[in-house]
Amino acid sequence: MTLDNNQTKKIADALKVARSVAWGAADILSSFYHKDTSDLDIKDKKDGPVTEADMAANKYIVGRLKEELGTEEFGYLSEETFDVKKAEPVDHDWVWIIDPLDGTRDFIDKTGEYGMHIALAYQGRPVIGIVAIPESQKIYFASKDQGTFVETKDGTVTSIKVSDRHKIEDLYLIVSRSHRDDRFQKLIDGLPFAGKKYMGGVGGKISTLLEQESDVYISLSGKSAAKDWDFAAPELILTEAGGKFTYVDGKPVFYNQGDVKRWGCIVATNGHCHEDLCAKATAMLKEIDKN
Template identity: 30%
Template structure:
């Protein structure tokens, strides 16, 4: 499949969902909580509905795994060679706290790897997309589209970290890098900051799920970066458990040291 040929349609679906999300974000929305105590709003479910409908129009035969969709058993998922991976809103805490740093995420997974991704930050009016092997792009708030690439390494590493998840293990990893500068970012925007050359490395030594990372990983890899587990292997998708292992996202310069 030539993913660049369907990419404009995927961006259009993500834009439509982002418009609805922004409308709810600017309203007096209510916050509910799922069984695991994570927050959910009407924006999550509205974006899920728009995206799943849009993706089915693009490709009726490719299954969809969404954070807000029904649980699909491994017995069914293990037969998927290719599937859409969707996080209707990554960074719901950023959404409910009105920081603006939340994203709409759509990825295509093929043989365990993200091969195409679209990430939109509705409140920031920023968008990122990429096809692995074909490059990555950013659309700024004026609507202009720019090609993006990871930065060349510098002596002082710019480390992007989550305001909500800066735990002791992460702090120890960052300190071991030596001289560094901390760049704050929410949601999957952390990957995008590296992809566009505004940061160098993002250590995630805490829990995430496949839908949290798939789209932004595709953007970062398309921009020349990498996402590896702590044993130095690429972060994979379509596992029996949708929880990710700990990982490091970085530019191409990064080499894992056990």
């Protein structure tokens, strides 16, 4: 994707707004997180629980973005407002993709491993990515071709890069403590990683790659699949920090395609042996599916 000067300026201006919105949303989520669980008004839905915190953060994020940036040029795709039954793409080239609370189960269980995602996609590919980790008081942000940065609550901004580990045997996998069917378990058990680390929420997992605590994250759909709002922001903060994020066959992930579920196998790495790892995973999945 090549951006012209006007598009680059639009992205820079939008990022300033979105960073401010991210901090506001992080404060909202943190305030709910430190309440008693019985005050969260938890509702169980098909794809997992929803709380009062999800709804409050979503209202704030979408409201602020619309107020500051309008609806003429920008469309909005949010976990809490998307009509899954219609499953229609948002009719804009520029679309904000929002997950107001990534890791709701961890939020409810008080692990601290929850986050918030704001991404801006242009013609299906992310050009802004922001992942907030409220309990760490950090936001990770990136824009296309401008690198990835981490910002702390005091306003300090630091450039951040993935690790330089470059042998599969030296890499650490970041994975959920649960949410693994037998097929996925066989895949990750069969790959020769140095070890596994555990974390809730996709944004939190990808942040560990930026902090060089891990090197690989794999998503493998089963009965269900991760959604656009799980991946759009984490993808950009990873790739702008030097990592890679593709389907296992090397194809890029496109967002706002109607069906928001990202079926198949998606591999996110520090980039140094991405293709080799994808090849090994492809071969292993073929063997697993034979048996």
